[in-house]
Amino acid sequence: MYIRAAAGISPQSSFEQILADPVPVTGSRLQCMEPDYAKLIDPKMIRRMSRIIKMGVAAAIQCLEEAGERMPDAIIAGTAYGCLGDTEVFLQKMVENDEQLLTPTAFIQSTHNTVAAQIALLLKCHSYNNTFVHRGFSFENAMTDALSLLKDGQMKTVLAGGIDEITDTSHTILKRFGLYKKEPFPAGNIFQTGSKGTIAGEGASFFVLQSEASGNDYAQLTGMDTFYKPASGEEIRQHISAFLERQNINREDIDLVISGENGDMKNDAVYDMVYQTVLSGIAHIPFKHLSGEYPTASAFALWLAANILKAGKLPGGIQTKKTPVTVLIYNHYQHIYHSLYLLAAC
Template sequence: MPAYVNSIHCISPYQAAGATHAGAFIAPDPVYTEVLSPSELRRTPRLVKMGLYAAARCLADAGLDSVDAIVVGSGLGSFDGFEKFENALLEQAEETLAPTSFIQSLDNAVAGQLALKLECYGYNMTYTHRGFSFETALLDGLLLLAETDGPTNVLVGGLDETTPTYAQLLQRGGHLKSPAEAGRVELSHSPGVQPGEGATFLVLSSVRQPSTLAAVRAVRTVFSPRTALEVEHALTALLHEQHLAPGDLDLVLLGNGGDNAQDQKLRTVEASLPGIPREYFKNYCGEYHTAAAFAVWLGVQRLSSSGAAPGACAPKTCLIINQYRDVNYSIILLTRD
């Protein structure tokens, strides 16, 4: 059973030109005062502000004041908020410590704040499944909509941030690409990735409306495949369930991270889909746990005539294939109707 994307909003470092970018991909901050009061701005960590803003804009675009359920995925939660809490813990020797930073840094802070602001007292869930965080949230949203007498509108989100401290930790672990080796992910022959960030929210509905942007047809995940063949089998099964052949696809969005070793299986899967137009979406957003949420936003844009790639017709089917550290592989099928 498909679910319909009636609105979607994304805060990301996206640049349509896709120019070579060195260093971390940092999303520009929107005007948060449009949705948050001055007091909220002072006490709210940046990732929570990003999530609240993206969700508010998404609901406004859908013409909704509230939803029936909220499902969010985040691999790290508010890293910046937790870092501030730990610094205060050390500086004040664990005495007279305000717990606000810790509470706001919890992974479910965004979903909880949204429930309070929207007065949504229904289903509320946050998933922190590393590279599957957004995909699990999306699957949960689809299952909710498929229930008999289930919700009609579900707010689904995926968000993560990159901070200087997090980038340093990646560098210590050997996961950070040096600026001299930065470039397009599909051309990379070096180890490491360029970290990114973003916050994406979409309203999923069981009812198609005149304003519907796209449909989510299927989601499939593969954990720690030993060979690329396991991913190819999952892809073949998904297409077979949807009565599609590889030749029926109009666009493939590939989640190569830029680490030569980690991208090997995805390159093999890509080779099994010859002749299909493709884009490498992490050239626009960098690598992070919930980058697949950005890919869904980009896919929805491409499925609309206004968001099609320059000089190309708007596709009718868009397949997203993502990998995170060669452990979490996911496949998401979007269609225009």
């Protein structure tokens, strides 16, 4: 399967910015840098769209434009939180108005499948449209669906993406649960805190996936896999080894690993373990200091990997023996949802 185009709205304005001067982490939250939506979306549609819908639709439109595709055979999204902003508006009005006089727009737009639906409305695309809401596997299951449709030969071009937002309310609540850092940490470096908690993040990343090479692709997605709630480090190592074996690839063939360290001591211990064992000796970079942590952050990692392979350049001044040709993404969300993606340069 080939990644024909990749576009994202994230706390970083572009891949070039990540290479040159990434936005540093300064607090417990990284917010997206949003484009001028009026240039991308019909103003009549924008007025009803909440922030996450605009982010998702804009990323999808940019992606399709880059691929030169007007009408994908399928639109598939993954989101864990859905449209939190409109959900909050709707619930707030329920309380304020004693469950009466509820405005329809906030209700309609608060459902998880709104982003994929709005993309379809904008494109007038009546094809397959699906949204996966499976917590830390939301994006992975969207991708699995997309790849299955392409592999079956039912479809040739699929638009797939992952989207999640953080709002003031959700950030406050999740921080109260202990998910995010409470104490200050070294400027710009979330990985040397030795403490609990991570950095809240958000983003919208979309991909045009095709079954055939176009000659101008970002990368080839040669494999992906997920595993759930591994019981031990040994089980994690076995899953990774088995995945590489199924892909007919040796550890030495991997030029770069992009992994999901997020600054939480317990979370990052998993990555330390794999880098000391099954993935030892391979150059590796984290990505969550750029995106923050969120259930569909692996979509940002895929966007980053695709850009690295297309540009042949690495962020953060990392040096590898040769220009990366084979990139592995290993991410887990809350040590429950583990995912692996293997990409190759085209």
